[in-house]
Structures are given as C-alpha cells and as structure tokens.
Amino acid sequence: MQKYIGKGVYGAIAIGRIAVFKREDLSVEKVCCEDTDAEIKRFENAKNIAIEQLKELYEKASKEVGEVNAQIFEVHMMMLNDSKYNEFIYNIINTKNVNAEYAVTEASDYFSETFLETDDVNLQVRSVDIKDISNRIIANLIGINTEKKHFDDKVIICADDLTPSETVSLEKDNVVAIVTAHGSINSHTAILAKNMNIPTIIGIGNCLINELRDGQTAIVDGYTGEFYLDPNEQTIENYVLKQKKDEDNRKHLKNMSGRENVTIDGTKINIYANIDGIDNINAVLENDAGGIGLFRTEFLYLENSDFPTEEQQLVVYRKVLESMSGKKVIIRTLDIGSDKQADYIGLNEEENPALGLRAIRFCLTHREIFKTQLRALYRASVFGKLGIMFPMISSEGEVIKALEICDEVKNELKNEGIKYSDNVEIGIMIETPAAAILSDRLARYVDFFSVGTNDLIQYTLACDRQNPNVEKFIDTQYEAILRLIKMSAENAHKNGIIIGICGELAADTRFTETFLKMGIDELSVAPSFVLKVREVVRKVDLVDIRRTYD
Numbered sequence: 163m164q165k166y167i168g169k170g171v172y173g174a175i176a177i178g179r180i181a182v183f184k185r186e187d188l189s190v191e192k193v194c195c196e197d198t199d200a201e202i203k204r205f206e207n208a209k210n211i212a213i214e215q216l217k218e219l220y221e222k223a224s225k226e227v228g229e230v231n232a233q234i235f236e237v238h239m240m241m242l243n244d245s246k247y248n249e250f251i252y253n254i255i256n257t258k259n260v261n262a263e264y265a266v267t268e269a270s271d272y273f274s275e276t277f278l279e280t281d282d283v284n285l286q287v288r289s290v291d292i293k294d295i296s297n298r299i300i301a302n303l304i305g306i307n308t309e310k311k312h313f314d315d316k317v318i319i320c321a322d323d324l325t326p327s328e329t330v331s332l333e334k335d336n337v338v339a340i341v342t343a344h345g346s347i348n349s350h351t352a353i354l355a356k357n358m359n360i361p362t363i364i365g366i367g368n369c370l371i372n373e374l375r376d377g378q379t380a381i382v383d384g385y386t387g388e389f390y391l392d393p394n395e396q397t398i399e400n401y402v403l404k405q406k407k408d409e410d411n412r413k414h415l416k417n418m419s420g421r422e423n424v425t426i427d428g429t430k431i432n433i434y435a436n437i438d439g440i441d442n443i444n445a446v447l448e449n450d451a452g453g454i455g456l457f458r459t460e461f462l463y464l465e466n467s468d469f470p471t472e473e474q475q476l477v478v479y480r481k482v483l484e485s486m487s488g489k490k491v492i493i494r495t496l497d498i499g500s501d502k503q504a505d506y507i508g509l510n511e512e513e514n515p516a517l518g519l520r521a522i523r524f525c526l527t528h529r530e531i532f533k534t535q536l537r538a539l540y541r542a543s544v545f546g547k548l549g550i551m552f553p554m555i556s557s558e559g560e561v562i563k564a565l566e567i568c569d570e571v572k573n574e575l576k577n578e579g580i581k582y583s584d585n586v587e588i589g590i591m592i593e594t595p596a597a598a599i600l601s602d603r604l605a606r607y608v609d610f611f612s613v614g615t616n617d618l619i620q621y622t623l624a625c626d627r628q629n630p631n632v633e634k635f636i637d638t639q640y641e642a643i644l645r646l647i648k649m650s651a652e653n654a655h656k657n658g659i660i661i662g663i664c665g666e667l668a669a670d671t672r673f674t675e676t677f678l679k680m681g682i683d684e685l686s687v688a689p690s691f692v693l694k695v696r697e698v699v700r701k702v703d704l705v706d707i708r709r710t711y712d
C-alpha cells in the first residue's frame with residue numbers, strides 16, 4: 163500500500179478501481195494545400211459540428227451541475243464564433259497554404275499564450291478554454307470522437323489534468339472519483355468536479371500518475387486529499403466504514419441548513435467557512451455558512467507565475483465580498499513561506515522554514531508586496547463587510563508595524579481619491595505560543611482574534627505539521643493547546659473583542675463544547691463541515707458555565 167497527498171477539492175470518499183484517462187492523440191502535421199477554399203470549408207464544417215456538440219454538453223451540464231456552471235459551454239460556443247479567432251485561422255490557411263488542422267493548432271497556441279500574458283486573471287483562465295475549443299475542432303477534423311469516455315464499471319479517473327469539457331463528458335454514473343496530477347482549485351475543472359459531487363483530489367504529482375495502471379485498487383479521501391494506492395484490507399475496511407458514515411451523515415445534515423447557530427441556552431455562535439479561492443464560494447453558500455472566517459490568499463500567489471497585481475487581487479477580493487452579500491469575509495494577508503513556496507518569490511533556502519521568514523515576517527520585510535495586497539483589500543472593502551487578518555504574529559511590534567502600513571495605504575488611497583470603507587475590522591491570528599501568551603496586550607490593537615490551531619499545535623508541541631511520524635504525539639496532547647486558547651479567549655473578552663478558531667481543530671466536534679465553554683465566539687471550518695458543527699453547537703447547553711471553563 164502507498165499513500166500520497168494532494169489537495170482535496172470535494173469532500174467525500176471513494177473506493178474503487180483506477181481508469182487512467184488517456185487523451186486521444188491530436189497532434190497534427192503541417193500539410194501543404196493548394197485548395198485553400200476546401201480547407202476553409204473543412205474548418206467551417208468541423209466548427210459547426212463542435213457547436214452542436216457544445217449545445218449537447220450545455221444541456222447535459224445544466225441538468226447535472228446547474229445552469230450557472232454550464233455557462234462555460236456557452237462561452238465556448240461564443241469563442242468558436244469569435245471573429246478574431248476565425249480570421250486568424252482563415253489567414254493562416256490562405257497565406258501559408260496549409261491544412262485546416264495545422265491552422266487551428268497555430269491559433270490555439272497564439273491565443274492561449276496571449277491570454278496567459280495578460281494581467282487579467284479572468285482572461286488568463288480563458289487560455290485553457292481556447293485550447294479546449296481548438297482541440298474539439300481538430301478532433302472533428304481528423305475524425306476522432308472525444309465526446310464519450312465509456313467506462314464499463316465504476317472507476318476512479320486518474321489523469322494528468324482534465325479540461326472542463328473532458329470533466330463534464332465523463333459518464334457521471336460510472337465515475338466515483340477524480341484524481342489529477344496537476345490542476346488548480348480555481349480551475350473550471352475543479353469547480354465542475356465539486357459541483358458534480360465527485361470526490362476529487364488535484365495536484366497529486368506527475369510521477370504518480372505515470373505509474374498508475376488500469377484496474378489498480380485505490381481509495382480517494384476528498385476531505386484530506388489522501389490517496390491510497392493498493393490499500394491493505396484493514397485500510398479498506400476502515401474506509402468502507404468511514405464512507406458509510408459519511409453518506410448517512412450527509413443525508414442527515416441536510417436538515418441543518420437554514421437553522422440558526424444557537425446553543426440550547428440561546429447563545430449565538432458564528433459558524434463561518436474557510437476558503438482558498440473564489441471557487442469555494444459555491445460550497446460556502448450551499449452549506450449555509452454565516453460568513454468566511456479565513457480566506458487563505460496565498461493560493462492566489464502560489465497559482466501564479468508572478469506576484470498577482472493590485473488589479474488582479476482586487477478582482478478576486480471583490481468577487482468574494484460580493485458573493486457573500488454583506489456577510490462578513492475575513493481575508494488573511496499573505497501567509498507565504500514554510501510549506502507554501504513558489505519559485506518566483508525567491509525565498510532563500512532556510513534550515514527550518516517553518517521557523518523562518520514566513521507570513522507577516524515576509525510581508526514586513528517586503529513592504530511593497532504587502533502594500534500591494536493591502537491596497538487591493540482596502541479598495542475591495544466597499545463591496546462588502548471585510549475583515550483583514552495578519553498571520554503568524556508573535557510580538558506587539560509586528561502588529562504595530564502592520565497597522566502603520568495599513569494607515570499608510572489608506573492615506574495613499576485617500577490622496578488618490580480612491581474609496582475604501584472605514585469599517586474594515588482588523589484581526590490577528592493566534593498561532594504562535596507567543597501570541598497566546600501576549601494576548602492581553604495584543605487585544606488592545608485589534609478587533610478580533612482567530613486561533614490557527616494548525617500552527618499553534620506545531621509550535622507549541624514542537625511537532626512538524628508536515629511530518630506524519632509525529633501525528634501520534636499530537637493526538638493525546640491537546641491540554642497545552644486548550645490552555646492557550648482559553649487564555650486568549652479570556653484576554654479577548656476582557657478587551658471587548660471577539661475570538662474565533664479557524665484551524666482544523668474548529669471542525670473537530672470532540673472539542674466544540676469545550677470551545678464554547680471557553681467563550682469562543684466563532685468557528686470557521688471547511689465548507690463541508692459547517693452543518694456538522696452547527697448540529698453539535700445546537701446541542702450544547704452553556705447555561706451557568708459559559709466563560710467559566712476550568
């Protein structure tokens with residue numbers, strides 16, 4: 163048995179056999195053609211077939227994932243009819259005297275590269291779409307049917323990557339999970355997979371996908387991103403139980419939607435959701451979260467090949483705030499470093515990167531990068547209810563400096579006549595022991611605390627969160643963490659500010675009652691855990707004991 167970890171896109175579990183997704187060979191040769199009119203006719207014919215195929219895909223996707231998500235195929239139809247795209251192809255055929263498939267390949271390369279080079283994230287995404295529509299025409303020109311991927315049995319599809327049309331063309335009833343080597347959580351493919359309710363893991367790594375064979379047994383845990391290849395009997399048994407429990411739970415939890423997050427004694431609790439990007443918003447709304455308690459913005463940086471510009475960031479933050487229609491959205495500033503690295507950032511190699519120049523330390527060292535993000539955040543603040551949160555705080559000085567830079571940014575915007583909201587709340591993460599110990603002082607500077615238990619555990623217990631060998635040393639050692647959270651909660655309330663938890667422990671319902679008794683006001687969890695936490699919160703009775711946890 164081998165275990166691999168990728169990024170879980172849709173939280174559910176699947177056990178099954180692997181089918182390696184093989185793409186038809188669409189490579190084309192350049193052929194000299196004197197009869198250019200005939201080639202243009204071949205192109206037109208292939209394009210018309212493509213439009214018919216896309217109409218069918220639109221119908222299929224509308225039924226399976228809803229009209230909003232199906233719109234991508236309408237966009238593809240529009241792109242096929244785009245005059246610049248068509249003229250480019252005619253021109254290549256006419257001036258170079260080449261075959262239609264070669265001209266389409268050239269158009270595909272040209273437009274996809276042009277889209278990628280723009281500063282606009284929305285256009286960059288179109289690069290995949292242009293390749294998708296061009297491949298569709300080429301397949302039609304060379305007579306390959308890419309429409310239906312038929313699988314005789316229920317399978318786990320493993321691919322290097324999937325385009326949106328490949329994803330929706332999968333026979334949904336026979337696909338129990340999707341695993342890809344690459345892919346980003348913001349891609350249309352990931353959205354579609356999520357909305358098709360198919361357990362999905364992305365970013366599992368190229369070498370693994372290359373080694374897979376059809377028919378191998380595997381387990382996909384879309385909650386944790388864990389992928390087990392050739393699992394042993396014990397692991398299968400455990401997962402069969404986990405899967406059964408998961409399915410029963412899912413049905414049962416639907417009843418929790420629309421209900422209040424209120425304890426038996428009437429205390430209201432915020433149950434928010436954590437997101438990594440815009441595409442998690444659907445899941446946030448579907449699971450009826452009261453707001454967003456943590457937007458991990460570093461994924462915006464990790465998925466780019468250069469620092470995202472102020473404009474690019476503004477588009478994303480604005481979309482998130484608008485989609486939440488006035489509900490609170492806490493956006494965390496860049497938490498880069500340690501396990502989150504990207505080549506272009508040029509971080510120096512560090513002996514202990516988790517203790518290195520990460521998060522707020524990186525931002526205070528690279529003020530301009532920090533200021534670009536803060537400008538985008540303040541500009542977005544007029545589109546909803548924004549909270550800005552600083553990660554990895556370990557001293558008063560860091561908070562003071564970060565607040566100074568916020569003031570500087572606001573002054574600049576004011577001088578430039580750019581609007582921002584005066585009601586942006588500022589918070590810090592309590593994820594170092596130092597922050598918890600100093601929480602009495604830190605609370606004086608900010609509007610809220612949010613406890614990052616993932617790092618708080620790692621730094622308090624000296625257990626590397628990336629190292630599976632030390633997991634067992636964490637599980638029984640929560641007392642120190644609970645004391646630090648309790649101390650922070652008391653200090654937050656003494657200073658009249660609220661405190662939430664946004665690390666993974668917030669979703670661990672073994673602790674929900676304990677957290678509420680400590681006075682935790684907000685729990686922010688992965689979207690698929692919102693209803694489960696709500697259910698547990700509604701069973702807690704805090705009468706007489708609220709805020710007196712001992």
Ligand code: PEP
Pocket residue numbers: 456458497593613614615616617618664665666
């Ligand atoms: C945490 O440390 O608990 C946290 C929420 O931040 P991240 O997991 O992104 O480090």
Ligand code: MG
Pocket residue numbers: 553593614616617
């Ligand atoms: Mg953290």
